[in-house]
Amino acid sequence: DQQVKQNSPSLSVQEGRISILNCDYTNSMFDYFLWYKKYPAEGPTFLISISSIKDKNEDGRFTVFLNKSAKHLSLHIVPSQPGDSAVYFCAAQAGGTSYGKLTFGQGTILTVHP
Amino acid sequence: GAGVSQTPSNKVTEKGKYVELRCDPISGHTALYWYRQSLGQGPEFLIYFQGTGAADDSGLPNDRFFAVRPEGSVSTLKIQRTERGDSAVYLCASSDGINYGYTFGSGTRLTVV
Numbered sequence: 001d002q003q004v005k006q007n008s009p010s011l012s013v014q015e016g017r018i019s020i021l022n023c024d025y026t027n028s029m030f031d032y033f034l035w036y037k038k039y040p041a042e043g044p045t046f047l048i049s050i051s052s053i054k055d056k057n058e059d060g061r062f063t064v065f066l067n068k069s070a071k072h073l074s075l076h077i078v079p080s081q082p083g084d085s086a087v088y089f090c091a092a093q094a095g096g097t098s099y100g101k102l103t104f105g106q107g108t109i110l111t112v113h114p
Numbered sequence: 115g116a117g118v119s120q121t122p123s124n125k126v127t128e129k130g131k132y133v134e135l136r137c138d139p140i141s142g143h144t145a146l147y148w149y150r151q152s153l154g155q156g157p158e159f160l161i162y163f164q165g166t167g168a169a170d171d172s173g174l175p176n177d178r179f180f181a182v183r184p185e186g187s188v189s190t191l192k193i194q195r196t197e198r199g200d201s202a203v204y205l206c207a208s209s210d211g212i213n214y215g216y217t218f219g220s221g222t223r224l225t226v227v
Binding site for chain 1: 118145147154155156157158159162164169170172173205207209211212213214215216217218219220221
């Protein structure tokens with residue numbers, strides 16, 4: 001039972017353009033959502049997050065959008081840079097606190113071409 | 115330490131053997147998590163400690179898997195009678211409970227042959 005899904009295994013984008021990574025979830029109890037970036041042979045690194053009471057959170061080149069009615073979130077990277085090439089995971093958390101387990105999607109491999 | 119440290123970084127073991135994987139969290143972080151990541155998948159939750167006690171062990175796949183955190187800092191994940199299906203990267207993470215988003219270690223790649 002995959003509660004968090006990233007349906008695009010990979011995405012290829014030209015440097016300077018926008019990258020849009022998508023994520024869908026099924027569990028209505030999720031109230032916090034996070035994006036992680038992972039380089040080979042390293043652990044995932046926290047990137048940006050959003051609470052379910054918001055629909056947008058922005059941090060520099062990264063913006064996360066949440067559509068609760070559609071149970072969908074997306075990560076926008078503008079402008080994309082070659083150093084952004086990595087695997088991106090979305091994750092969801094329930095319970096209203098910063099503790100507790102995360103449920104991850106399968107990941108999307110982003111490649112940014114110079 | 116500055117980050118989450120996991121040892122060993124790689125472990126090859128024979129089917130049926132016992133293995134221990136170690137995690138040193140960021141100093142002062144009260145919460146510690148273990149995840150497992152198989153090829154092409156996202157990290158899958160195993161167990162979470164708050165201090166010395168396991169607050170949620172619902173992700174442990176069976177009774178061959180066990181984890182401890184006796185002094186509320188270092189944790190050890192123990193796998194008995196390893197099977198080839200246990201081969202994966204085992205990730206440890208810690209958090210301070212104030213900020214959302216944990217800090218992960220680089221993982222231990224376990225290969226059961």
